[in-house]
Amino acid sequence: MNRIYTASPSSIIPFSFIGQFDSKIRIIQAGVWLLLAFPLWLATEAIAPQIVQAYTARVDLAIDSLPQENYETVLRRAEAVVRTAVQRSFDQDILVTEVSIIVTVQNHGRIAPVLTLDVSRVQWKQIPDPQRWATYFKTARSLLLFESQTILPDPEPTAKPPATTTPPSKH
Known part of the structure; x- marks a missing residue:
């Protein structure tokens, strides 16, 4: 008969000391990826640096x-x-x-x-x-009318009557 096991991946490994190495291997893989990423980032910055945001x-x-x-x-x-x-x-x-x-x-x-x-x-x-x-x-x-800020005198209050002209006489 077949048995179906529902267990976590670490419990599939029958030996407990191998389970301890599994977590260390994952940490080492992450470290390798980080060590590879830094030189790649440095190379791209050297080739095409970021534009200054001025x-x-x-x-x-x-x-x-x-x-x-x-x-x-x-x-x-x-x-x-x-x-x-x-x-x-x-x-x-x-x-x-x-x-x-x-x-x-x-x-x-x-x-x-x-x-x-x-x-x-x-x-x-x-x-x-x-x-x-x-x-x-x-x-x-x-x-701004700075040139015309000189105060002009008020006109005379009394107006002069218009001068009457007489037509010239023909003799």
Whole structure:
């Protein structure tokens, strides 16, 4: 008669000392696979290294003009804000290789970009001056009506009557 055994693979081995070698053999096989995998990984990295995941940080800044402030003062404040934003962007993330900033100014309800700055980390380390790397928008002054902020005198409250002209007489 046939007997059917339902047993685990380790109990099929009749000798207990062979069962001890079975687990050691599995550990050795795993070690061999790991030892083969490391040189293979090293070879693929040497042939085709991973691409560095660097990127550009983009920042949009908005500034409100203060009362009685002229355009040059607004530009100086914009440059100071840009300097801080660039340095902060590079300090916060080491993968940032470039920073791109646009500064817009609001003056009496009108909004216009006044400057943009594009700089790499290497350039900023060499010369950390926003005036060197900034591009200024020439039309911003007129768009924000900084040129026409001179106060015009009020027209006279009394209007002069129109002058009457008499047609020339023909004699």
